[in-house]
Amino acid sequence: MESAVQVERAGINLKPGGRVSDDTALQTPVEAGKTVGIIAVDDPIFSCRDVDVFYGEKHAIKKVGIDIARNQVLAMIGPSGCGKSTFLRCLNRMNDTIAGARVEGKILLDGKDIHDKRRDVVQLRARVGMVFQKPNPFPKSIYENVAYGPRIHGLAGDRVELDEIVHGSLQRAGLWEEVKDRLQQPGTSLSGGQQQRLCIARTIAVNPEVILMDEPCSALDPIATARIEDLMEELRQSYAIVIVTHSMQQAARVSQRTAYFHLGDLIEVGETDRIFTNPRHKLTEDYITGRFG
Amino acid sequence: MNSTNKPRKTPQETQAIVERSLSRRYWAERRFRLYGLAAVTAGMLFLVYLFFVIFSNGMGAFRQTQVRLPVYFDPAIIAPEGQRDIESLRAADYPALIRAALKAKFPEVEGRAATRELTRLISGSASFDLQQMVVGDPGIIGTTEEIWLLGSDAVDLMAKGRVERDVPEDQRPLSDTQMGYFDKLESEGALALKFNANFLTGGDSREPEKAGIWGAVVGSFYTLVLTLLLSFPIGVATAVYLEEFAVRNRWTDLIEVNINNLAAVPSIVFGLLGLAVFIGFFGLPRSAPLVGALVLTLLTLPTIIIASRAALKAVPPSIREAALGMGASKIQTVAHHVLPLAMPGMLTGTIIGMARALGESAPLLMIGMVAFIVDIPQGFTDAATALPVQVFLWSDSPERGFMEKTSGAIIVLLAFLVVMNTAAVILRKRFERRW
Numbered sequence: 001m002e003s004a005v006q007v008e009r010a011g012i013n014l015k016p017g018g019r020v021s022d023d024t025a026l027q028t029p030v031e032a033g034k035t036v037g038i039i040a041v042d043d044p045i046f047s048c049r050d051v052d053v054f055y056g057e058k059h060a061i062k063k064v065g066i067d068i069a070r071n072q073v074l075a076m077i078g079p080s081g082c083g084k085s086t087f088l089r090c091l092n093r094m095n096d097t098i099a100g101a102r103v104e105g106k107i108l109l110d111g112k113d114i115h116d117k118r119r120d121v122v123q124l125r126a127r128v129g130m131v132f133q134k135p136n137p138f139p140k141s142i143y144e145n146v147a148y149g150p151r152i153h154g155l156a157g158d159r160v161e162l163d164e165i166v167h168g169s170l171q172r173a174g175l176w177e178e179v180k181d182r183l184q185q186p187g188t189s190l191s192g193g194q195q196q197r198l199c200i201a202r203t204i205a206v207n208p209e210v211i212l213m214d215e216p217c218s219a220l221d222p223i224a225t226a227r228i229e230d231l232m233e234e235l236r237q238s239y240a241i242v243i244v245t246h247s248m249q250q251a252a253r254v255s256q257r258t259a260y261f262h263l264g265d266l267i268e269v270g271e272t273d274r275i276f277t278n279p280r281h282k283l284t285e286d287y288i289t290g291r292f293g
Numbered sequence: 294m295n296s297t298n299k300p301r302k303t304p305q306e307t308q309a310i311v312e313r314s315l316s317r318r319y320w321a322e323r324r325f326r327l328y329g330l331a332a333v334t335a336g337m338l339f340l341v342y343l344f345f346v347i348f349s350n351g352m353g354a355f356r357q358t359q360v361r362l363p364v365y366f367d368p369a370i371i372a373p374e375g376q377r378d379i380e381s382l383r384a385a386d387y388p389a390l391i392r393a394a395l396k397a398k399f400p401e402v403e404g405r406a407a408t409r410e411l412t413r414l415i416s417g418s419a420s421f422d423l424q425q426m427v428v429g430d431p432g433i434i435g436t437t438e439e440i441w442l443l444g445s446d447a448v449d450l451m452a453k454g455r456v457e458r459d460v461p462e463d464q465r466p467l468s469d470t471q472m473g474y475f476d477k478l479e480s481e482g483a484l485a486l487k488f489n490a491n492f493l494t495g496g497d498s499r500e501p502e503k504a505g506i507w508g509a510v511v512g513s514f515y516t517l518v519l520t521l522l523l524s525f526p527i528g529v530a531t532a533v534y535l536e537e538f539a540v541r542n543r544w545t546d547l548i549e550v551n552i553n554n555l556a557a558v559p560s561i562v563f564g565l566l567g568l569a570v571f572i573g574f575f576g577l578p579r580s581a582p583l584v585g586a587l588v589l590t591l592l593t594l595p596t597i598i599i600a601s602r603a604a605l606k607a608v609p610p611s612i613r614e615a616a617l618g619m620g621a622s623k624i625q626t627v628a629h630h631v632l633p634l635a636m637p638g639m640l641t642g643t644i645i646g647m648a649r650a651l652g653e654s655a656p657l658l659m660i661g662m663v664a665f666i667v668d669i670p671q672g673f674t675d676a677a678t679a680l681p682v683q684v685f686l687w688s689d690s691p692e693r694g695f696m697e698k699t700s701g702a703i704i705v706l707l708a709f710l711v712v713m714n715t716a717a718v719i720l721r722k723r724f725e726r727r728w
Contacts, residue, residue: 097617099541128622138610138630148629149619199615206620 028282030265033063036281037270041069041257045210045240046091051105053086053095060086063105064266069208073232073241075255077248079287082261084244088212089163091242092128093121109210109215126153131205133215135195135214137187137202142179145187146170147199149206165205173201174231193224200231204239211235213243217250229254248288252276347700347707354701357489357502358444358477360415362394365437366427377431385427387420388412391442398483399474409468415480418503441487446501446694452484455693466693488632492701496667497683501694504687506705507668512582512662512677513651513709519586519673520650522592525643527590528597529613529632532639535598536605537627556595563592564659572660580661582678588656593646600642604635606678636724644717651710654681680706 029035033050040047044067053061061083068074068091075086086095093114097102107114113126126149128236137145146166149155158160166183170176175197179190187198203211213232217225232241232254245251251258251272258275259270260283268275268284279285302310341663368375371385395411396402401479402411419442426440427433447466450456462469478484495505567588571577577584608631616626657663662678663686670677678686680702687699 023705092618094618097613122620122622124620130356130614130618131615132611132618134611136609136614136615138615139634148616148621152619152621152625152629202619 026282026285027280030262030267030283032265033065035065035266036268036284037275038065039266039269041045041067043070044068045070045110047106047108047111048090049106049108051087051103051107053083053090053104055086055098056100056103060264061090062264064261065148066269068240068264069243069257070240071236072239072257073236073243073255074114075251075257075258076242076244076261077251077287078261078267079247081248081263083264084259085214085260087261087266088214088242091210091212092125092130094125094130096121108221126206127208128210128212128246129206130212131196131199131203131216134219135199137190137195137198139186139188140189141184142170142187142198143183146201148207149202153206155206160247169201172204172235173197174227175201176261186278187221191224193220194228196220196224196228197231200228200235208239208244210240213241213244215244218246248276260287262287296704345701350697351702351704353455353586353697354451354492355489356453357492358449359441359485359487360448361439361441361483361485362391362398362415363437364390364394364440364442365397366390366423366434367393368435372432373426379428382428382431384526385424387427388417390423391420392414399477407470410468411474413445414448414471414474416445416500416502418498418500419443441485442614443502444484446692447471448475448484449502450693452479452486453697469584472571490702492698493705496669496677497665497686498667499665501690501692501698503622504695504698506668506680506683506698506702509678509680509683509702510669510705512585512666512707513679514593515582515670515677516585516589516674516679517647517651517713519582519648520589521643523586523590524597524646524650525594528594528643528646529601529639531594532601532605533632536602537631538623552598554593555591556599559655560592560653561655561659564656564658566591567656568659578646578674578676580664580666580678581674582662582670582677583661583673584660585657585677585679586673588660589650589653592656593643593650596646596649597639597642600645601635603640604638604642605631607638608634633724637721640717640721640724644714644721647713647717648710651706651713652681654679654685657682658685680709684700 046068049065051064078084089095146169150165255272258272262283268281370389494507496508498504571584613632616630666676684702687695
């Protein structure tokens, strides 16, 4: 496989990659694997190098390399179809469930390849939780929704411990006060914003290290969105968060680092403040100034 | 000119065009609704007619003509030597008791031929009822009792008004002399139509007045229970495997095409298969509900698999993603989330499959469930028949008395179907309530 060669070239060498340009001129070339900005960080939880994703013949992600830092929110932005959601789904191997999807390259979680045959995908997904675009609570009670993860992973020894986990998770997701009297009602009876917070509670109930969020607020109103954004700021104290969003304001509000994707290429990565005030790639600038996308 | 910028029609003109087409659109809609109404009405009329015919023919099967006779339990006939052991009581000449009772009623009858004509008024099986009375209570011997005896099928037809009196004698089930006896009995109030419990509790018989449906009901019950136990788990497991686990390739495509083809295979072919494989190769017993169930399982599996796969496809993928994203394994995702949501659809498919299995007779003919079986089957390997086969058998019988039995059997078959489907619908409702 040729990817083995590429991986060797990229190695597990975590020195600053990509190229840093002078601040004056905007860069324009788009070349697979050439990202503007610093893709590496110190002590990353995720370290991705030369990641390619194919959907059948379609080359959806081209040689993307990026590190994900602990206790930080990384926002991934870009026009529709640019591959940001696809890349997000690589991180917990949700692409495995799509027929015809093929992922190549190295994705290291705490220095170990998640595609390693000895690594278990079930364990990976327990460590890397995911919140989806559309709130998708299970058609069970609120309690059961949160208790499901701890139950299948055997995290609670008895009923009391399980109750504590459910209580704690709902509390941290900022939902406890609203649902404490109706834990046995169906999760689908909640409002959209509450459902999404229930999904977050469900995710943090298994105590993951990373939370992936795929446009978590796109189906919510501004008030519910604000609540989720506040929640992300709190959660960042304990977890690494990767969020895909179409809203540049949201990316600017919640994230510390931002990555800009364009047609399967990772164009630019950097501190969020820097990206939004001083983009170094022409495409990034066009996108954030609203010239396309 | 600047014709491109100018609308080609004024709003008023456009409105006028729309208005003109409106009545046509409404008319099309009304016409379609009328077609639907006409179709439904026609269907309902046929259904009402069908039910009317079945019930008007079949309700007679639930009532049977009985003849009241004072029967003297003559010790000289039953036990000339005063013995009371069951064996000799069983072996006694009970038809002689009936003959004596009839002769007492009609003292004018003389000679063998005339006596035989007289005794034909009473069912040949009535003597068994007397035997049971005596065996059950030997103290009855020596007494005279007014007993309602089962009339023969000819008397029954006569009493139900299914015989016209003015046709020639040789085209009637009763001769002129017998008509005389009949009229006398009727005028004395010694003839009555009574509820025919035997039809619901008895086994098959060569005599229509004695024939019962229970053997076929039990046979159908055993067959269907086993069919359900086999086809539901196998069908659901197959559907789950093909839909959730199997890799899409040429092999699974081939399997899918063949499952769809199997659903269209004539049922008698499954019967031949069952005959060759289960009876011929594996040596399972002939006429047994076990073999019937195996054949009907093959018959219903495609239906259940296709319906179950459709139900699984209808479960939103977001539920699967949510469970997988939580770290549930594939089998946990399916068992905890997908199956409960797909269960109502799967049960619907199972109801359709089981209803078809209940109505099948052709494959059962091939495996010998068409035999004449008097005993009620006691288990899955006893010789048995099934309701539709019983309908077929009776409809084929030359005796006119079986005509109403055939319709009666159809009523029982429909009742069985209604009970089965009601149970399934209740079950499905219970599953659906789990949001």
